[in-house]
Amino acid sequence: MTMPGAAIVSWRNPRQTRVQLYLPIADVPVNIFLILAMGAAVGFVSGMFGIGGGFLMTPLLIFVGITPAVAVASVASHIAASSCSGAIFYWRRRAIDPLLVLVLLIGGISGTTLGVWTFTRLRSLGQLDLMIALSYVVLLTGVGVAMFYEGLRAMLRLRRGVAVSLRRSGSHSWIHGLPLKMRFKRSKIYLSVIPVVVVGLVIGFIGAVMGIGGGFILVPIMIYLLRVPTSTVIGTSMVLTLVTMLFATMLHAVTNHLVDAVLALILMTGGVTGAQFGARAGQKIRGEHLRMLLGLLILAVGIRFAVELVIRPDELFTIREGAAG
Amino acid sequence: MIARRALIAIAALLIAGAATAARAERLIVSVSNHRVTVTPNYSGEELVLFGAVEKDASAPAAHTAYDLVVTVTGPRADMVTRRKERRFGIWINADYRQFVQVPTYLAIFSNRPFDAIGSPDMQRRQQLGLNNVLLTQRVGPDYADVVPNDAFRSAFIRLRTEEGLYREATSAVTFLTPTLFRTSIPLPAEVPIGTYNVEIKLFSEGSLAAHTETAFEIVKVGFEQFVATSARQNGLIYGLATVCMALMSGWAASIVFRKD
Numbered sequence: 001m002t003m004p005g006a007a008i009v010s011w012r013n014p015r016q017t018r019v020q021l022y023l024p025i026a027d028v029p030v031n032i033f034l035i036l037a038m039g040a041a042v043g044f045v046s047g048m049f050g051i052g053g054g055f056l057m058t059p060l061l062i063f064v065g066i067t068p069a070v071a072v073a074s075v076a077s078h079i080a081a082s083s084c085s086g087a088i089f090y091w092r093r094r095a096i097d098p099l100l101v102l103v104l105l106i107g108g109i110s111g112t113t114l115g116v117w118t119f120t121r122l123r124s125l126g127q128l129d130l131m132i133a134l135s136y137v138v139l140l141t142g143v144g145v146a147m148f149y150e151g152l153r154a155m156l157r158l159r160r161g162v163a164v165s166l167r168r169s170g171s172h173s174w175i176h177g178l179p180l181k182m183r184f185k186r187s188k189i190y191l192s193v194i195p196v197v198v199v200g201l202v203i204g205f206i207g208a209v210m211g212i213g214g215g216f217i218l219v220p221i222m223i224y225l226l227r228v229p230t231s232t233v234i235g236t237s238m239v240l241t242l243v244t245m246l247f248a249t250m251l252h253a254v255t256n257h258l259v260d261a262v263l264a265l266i267l268m269t270g271g272v273t274g275a276q277f278g279a280r281a282g283q284k285i286r287g288e289h290l291r292m293l294l295g296l297l298i299l300a301v302g303i304r305f306a307v308e309l310v311i312r313p314d315e316l317f318t319i320r321e322g323a324a325g
Numbered sequence: 326m327i328a329r330r331a332l333i334a335i336a337a338l339l340i341a342g343a344a345t346a347a348r349a350e351r352l353i354v355s356v357s358n359h360r361v362t363v364t365p366n367y368s369g370e371e372l373v374l375f376g377a378v379e380k381d382a383s384a385p386a387a388h389t390a391y392d393l394v395v396t397v398t399g400p401r402a403d404m405v406t407r408r409k410e411r412r413f414g415i416w417i418n419a420d421y422r423q424f425v426q427v428p429t430y431l432a433i434f435s436n437r438p439f440d441a442i443g444s445p446d447m448q449r450r451q452q453l454g455l456n457n458v459l460l461t462q463r464v465g466p467d468y469a470d471v472v473p474n475d476a477f478r479s480a481f482i483r484l485r486t487e488e489g490l491y492r493e494a495t496s497a498v499t500f501l502t503p504t505l506f507r508t509s510i511p512l513p514a515e516v517p518i519g520t521y522n523v524e525i526k527l528f529s530e531g532s533l534a535a536h537t538e539t540a541f542e543i544v545k546v547g548f549e550q551f552v553a554t555s556a557r558q559n560g561l562i563y564g565l566a567t568v569c570m571a572l573m574s575g576w577a578a579s580i581v582f583r584k585d
Binding site: 129 | 514
């Protein structure tokens with residue numbers, strides 16, 4: 001028998017599980033291939049439909065066990081990366097309206113700041129997870145139903161042989177009666193800055209709170225409400241997404257320390273690769289089918305959140321380090 | 326560093342020995358490692374604590390059967406426990422309790438059930454078992470521990486136990502000989518970094534006979550820990566680095582997959 005006091009080392013051999021990657025900020029071990037596959041799948045979908053995919057990425061991360069707070073903060077940088085390559089693509093084609101971007105950003109930056117502040121406040125009150133889930137239910141079921149319905153109607157019309165006309169009438173709505181008008185040369189529109197700033201504000205706010213780029217709401221709003229021509233709408237929205245998401249990443253990193261760079265890097269790698277294949281696949285499917293599919297997908301995620309809120313959770317108690325605010 | 330730590334440990338043992346010199350029993354203990362390094366592929370390990378009971382001539386002859394309780398306390402932190410309630414048809418966080426400076430890791434090991442070691446009163450005084458350990462709560466302006474069956478307190482202990490961070494085992498300490506003992510301290514992958522205090526209490530016939538302390542340190546190394554530390558301490562630089570990473574990978578993707 002060895003003398004007591006002598007250092008007796010009896011370590012159990014650590015299991016060599018290299019596929020398990022430890023996420024430093026999320027504080028959970030994850031399967032690296034699962035996260036890569038999720039990034040690629042969301043990238044595929046986003047390339048297929050021409051959207052950022054944050055509204056799918058954040059929920060998926062929450063479903064695999066990453067806390068909503070870390071998911072939201074980390075996905076912001078992932079969206080920034082994917083919208084960056086998109087923005088470069090449209091910049092080369094001169095399909096970006098710089099002035100429109102600037103005005104949108106005035107609202108976008110303020111909205112993001114407000115969003116991160118709200119996020120921090122809700123987190124200390126212990127209601128962040130609830131608010132994220134509720135926002136997803138409302139936004140996703142709403143958008144999902146609208147998209148599915150729209151796609152279905154277009155498909156039925158096509159089946160009946162009616163030509164689908166792009167609705168871009170020249171009729172003026174109340175928005176065009178607002179003051180502070182400005183000429184946006186590249187988009188060839190003459191528009192009040194008020195609705196533009198408000199749109200930027202709303203997108204920036206929900207982007208920071210929910211971890212989405214907001215492209216899937218921003219593009220329809222810009223087309224139908226602000227009457228921005230299709231030639232500049234995608235590029236402009238991509239630049240807005242890029243800047244607000246970069247800003248959100250910074251704010252989340254400085255105030256809440258919740259951005260998981262390792263997680264973000266895996267998502268980016270999977271995402272940009274998946275997007276390329278998605279874009280190719282998207283060209284082979286008809287537009288109305290695509291919209292119906294996307295609508296169904298969005299709806300499904302929304303319903304999943306709703307179910308989780310309504311059924312009694314297995315565990316009613318939660319522990320979090322820190323002081324209650 | 327390690328050498329200095331060992332010296333401190335030896336000094337501590339000597340002081341502890343001197344303080345209890347008048348007593349009949351003396352405890353000599355050591356842990357297998359005073360500095361546990363957690364690497365990225367760490368999946369939980371065990372630390373071994375060895376010790377011996379030294380008796381001098383003044384020890385009562387009746388003192389032959391000893392009981393031993395080992396308490397490992399990790400770094401302390403404030404924690405909030407919240408309870409979900411059904412409001413407006415959905416489950417939301419409603420009530421909460423603030424736990425003030427409670428251990429992030431806590432393990433209480435003994436060689437026999439606590440009831441066999443001493444009276445309930447003594448168990449409470451010596452904080453034997455998770456039910457008797459002091460967990461201060463702040464209720465409004467007051468600071469107090471509550472009854473062991475309090476809903477928040479028991480939920481807190483249950484959740485920490487499920488994570489493997491709070492443990493209680495009444496057969497974990499083994500006496501190899503009547504005076505030589507050992508126990509292993511399991512450290513799961515989620516262990517918080519910091520200094521861990523190990524308190525060893527020797528009981529004989531229902532009362533405390535000797536008492537000593539030792540400590541070990543848990544450090545995390547590797548890329549992941551570097552990331553976690555910089556995120557917490559240099560938020561601005563970390564944020565800038567993440568932003569640059571996003572821009573770089575976006576730019577790289579547009580080069581690699583350039584369509585025109």
